[in-house]
Amino acid sequence: MSNLKDAPQLAATHSNLSEYAEDTPNIDLIKRRQRHLGASILFYDQPLHIIRGEGSYLYDHHGRQYLDCYNNVASLGHCHPRVVDALYRQAKLLNTHTRYLHENVIEYAEKLSGMMPTGLDISMFVCTGTEANELAMRIARAVSERNGVITMKASYHGNSTLAHEISAAAWPEDGLPGHVVAVEPPNTYRGPFTGSKAGVQYASLLDKAMDELDARGEGTAAFICDTIFDTQGTLEAPPDYFKEVYQRVRARGGLCIADEVQAGLARTGRMWGFEHYDVVPDIVTLGKPMGDGHPIAAVVTSEEIASKFTNSNVYFNTFGGNPVSAAVGIEVLDIVKQESLVAHVEATGNYLKDNLKQLQNQHQIIGDVRGLGLFLGIELVEDPTTKLPAQALARSLPDRLKENGLLIGLSGRDGNVLKIRPPLIFGREECDRVVACLDQVLR
Ligand SMILES: Cc1ncc(COP(=O)(O)O)c(C=O)c1O
Incomplete structure (x- = not known):
């Protein structure tokens, strides 16, 4: 429990x-x-x-x-007066969903893609970080044709069933669901590895975790990590940590998900938290800060991954990406850029x-x-x-x-x-x- x-x-x-x-x-x-x-x-x-x-x-x-x-x-x-105005202007005019053509959602997706590393061109819009992580997990499972997930100890990724299962903070250490293995976060202040090799040492913990998922017949569908390690007490990972981890996960057929619900949108002094580590995730999940208070969230991934998912799945979200939310999202991105x-x-x-x-x-x-x-x-x-x-x-x-x-x-x-x-x-x-x-x- x-x-x-x-x-x-x-x-x-x-x-x-x-x-x-x-x-x-x-x-x-x-x-x-x-x-x-x-x-x-x-x-x-x-x-x-x-x-x-x-x-x-x-x-x-x-x-x-x-x-x-x-x-x-x-x-x-x-x-923020500009965000409030953008919301008001669009709310007075129209609010529907993404099943009609509308400029706002397209412009928002274009702008998001322009702020992501090359290749992360497809956005799927939702309303909360939970939904973004839930959808990211579904995509990773569909694309990898595997089921298991590596998460961090003491992590939090949301409140739906899937997101809750990968939120190790919510479970006793030895009581996680069978398809989830939690690894030690790269804490160089008080963790087991603190020296110059800590990045590789922490990353090596994933080898055992993935062996464990294989032994359970789950395989590794995804590695998910909040890139600022909020619930673990705000950590700075060793510079090579994510590179080492991503290589290992991809070698076993898994996808790398960067949960940017906390670290995204300029928060860490880069546009996205993963930029500090010189890696490009397969899937990025966005939430909290994207609407300056308005509920906007998204999954951003590559065309190849998105189309593998949509070949066998239909995804629709009633409120995600609606014209009002998209107007707010656009205004937020513009302000971040214009105000450097x-x-x-x-x-x-x-x-x-x-x-x-x-x-x-x-x-x-x-x-x-x-x-x-x-x-x-x-x-x-x-x-x-x-x-x-x-x-x-x-x-x-x-x-x-x-x-x-x-x-x-x-x-x-x-x-x-x-x-x-x-x-x-x-x-x-x-x-x-x-x-x-x-x-x-x-x-
Ligand atoms: C890292 C992280 N991911 C996901 C979530 C879930 O976001 P939401 O509360 O919008 O569903 C949170 C919320 O605190 C979070 O901190």
């Missing part, structure tokens, strides 16, 4: 699902919510009632301002990372600062030598930071990594505010 709620990296920032004291702020709303939404998850011991967003900031019902370092869905900032956000994120991310590393010199509890672009992780430890995870302190920090006007999440297999993932438009002033607030709360 799987249980996502018990995964530390997912449970850590979620408040108790049922017990709120009568004097909890907004208790009436909380009770109404519980009555009709059941055990749906809320952040924080004292949940926030957010009513407005603008740029990098969110505002609660008292008008209190919070600097948003959690949201990579409102990628260009909350309520890839370069901006790289520069701002380096500035923030350097300043966080300086903060590390003042706080022993900061064991590691890592990540790419504006997706950074701060690993908290009891002691820098033993690296014992500082779980209890980490668990308390998002609430304390929130009281100081800063919204930050937690991740990592032990729930001890602060994750900083602000809108891509984040500036140096905001970075300074993050560092000052962290410094104050850690003191």
